[in-house]
Amino acid sequence: MPEKINSEYLLRLKNSPLPAKPLVSFEFFPPKSEEMEEKLWKSIKKLEALHPRFVSVTYGAGGTTRERTHKTVVRILQETSLKPAAHLTCVGATRAEIDEIAHEYYAAGVRHIVALRGDAPAGSGKYQPYPGGYDYASDLVKGLKKIGDFEISVAAYPETHPEAVSPEADLDNLKRKIDNGATRAITQYFFDAELLLNFLDRARKAGITVPIVPGIVPISNFRQLVKFSAACGASIPKWVEELLADLDNDPETHNMVAAIIASEQCRILSAAGINEFHFYTLNRADLTYSVCHLLGLRPARG
Ligand code: FAD
Numbered sequence: 317m318p319e320k321i322n323s324e325y326l327l328r329l330k331n332s333p334l335p336a337k338p339l340v341s342f343e344f345f346p347p348k349s350e351e352m353e354e355k356l357w358k359s360i361k362k363l364e365a366l367h368p369r370f371v372s373v374t375y376g377a378g379g380t381t382r383e384r385t386h387k388t389v390v391r392i393l394q395e396t397s398l399k400p401a402a403h404l405t406c407v408g409a410t411r412a413e414i415d416e417i418a419h420e421y422y423a424a425g426v427r428h429i430v431a432l433r434g435d436a437p438a439g440s441g442k443y444q445p446y447p448g449g450y451d452y453a454s455d456l457v458k459g460l461k462k463i464g465d466f467e468i469s470v471a472a473y474p475e476t477h478p479e480a481v482s483p484e485a486d487l488d489n490l491k492r493k494i495d496n497g498a499t500r501a502i503t504q505y506f507f508d509a510e511l512l513l514n515f516l517d518r519a520r521k522a523g524i525t526v527p528i529v530p531g532i533v534p535i536s537n538f539r540q541l542v543k544f545s546a547a548c549g550a551s552i553p554k555w556v557e558e559l560l561a562d563l564d565n566d567p568e569t570h571n572m573v574a575a576i577i578a579s580e581q582c583r584i585l586s587a588a589g590i591n592e593f594h595f596y597t598l599n600r601a602d603l604t605y606s607v608c609h610l611l612g613l614r615p616a617r618g
Contacts, residue, residue, distance in 0.1 A: 346374070399428065400426060475506060475550060505531045
């Protein structure tokens with residue numbers, strides 16, 4: 317870890333109190349096999365004890381997990397005390413088909429949708445709106461609002477979405493999503509707290525007043541993270557790489573370091589007045605649970 321950052325971090329940590337009672341939410345993806353399903357449910361049960369505000373379930377690229385996402389969301393609603401949010405994208409479906417999915421969620425009692433554009437299926441080039449579909453997330457938000465009184469969350473990009481023509485245009489797009497009815501933005505993951513704080517500043521100046529919840533990814537697999545980050549435009553600072561170097565074959569140490577990286581990030585943000593975090597759990601409870609513990613969250617206190 318470079319000297320400059322090291323001392324800066326220590327100083328900030330020293331001065332940053334634990335958040336009084338952080339508000340958290342957890343993101344899962346729908347399982348592909350029975351084995352993965354078992355692992356997911358163990359994770360859901362463990363994290364349920366921390367009383368998250370909501371838990372969300374992603375929608376596979378190209379709409380490939382329509383059934384699995386629905387099944388997981390409805391099971392969470394029926395078998396736990398948690399409030400589930402279903403991710404939904406515009407990819408590969410007409411408006412009528414997407415509306416039908418939303419009606420099904422509403423009928424099942426699901427009241428929170430994370431509305432996204434989605435990406436073109438791998439290898440198929442640039443995103444193209446589907447004929448007769450919703451073109452962008454802002455259109456989807458508008459459509460969902462006509463279907464039911466959904467709570468709607470949308471995506472935000474501290475480092476700007478890679479396809480945006482400019483950071484300003486990307487913020488205009490975020491504002492459009494809010495103006496169309498979304499009440500919360502969840503950010504793409506990032507590692508430098510400054511990036512998020514600068515983004516919040518720009519968003520407030522652009523007139524965006526709804527909560528913008530930082531998306532936090534506790535790193536379970538550095539190589540996978542590098543691959544994913546190249547595609548989604550999130551940068552990985554050198555200090556993160558250096559902290560996790562040579563730990564590929566030492567999962568125990570890797571996880572301890574990863575938990576500390578994520579909890580330091582949250583503590584720096586909480587020192588700046590942020591007290592709500594959305595965790596990309598990757599269906600693993602261990603890392604996210606440790607980070608929440610380091611932030612002072614306990615099952616008994618909720
Ligand atoms: P949009 O808000 O529609 O923006 C996409 C791009 O288009 C931006 O560059 C924007 O500036 C530009 N744009 C918007 N409107 C216009 C317009 N009218 N004309 C020209 N350009 C425009 N993906 C999944 O497949 N499934 C998931 O479950 C999923 N969950 C996610 C959860 C979170 C919290 C985040 C941050 C991302 C998630 N993603 C998911 C990834 C997301 O689908 C991609 O990042 C996608 O590339 C953009 O989605 P969006 O909703 O931000 O799109």
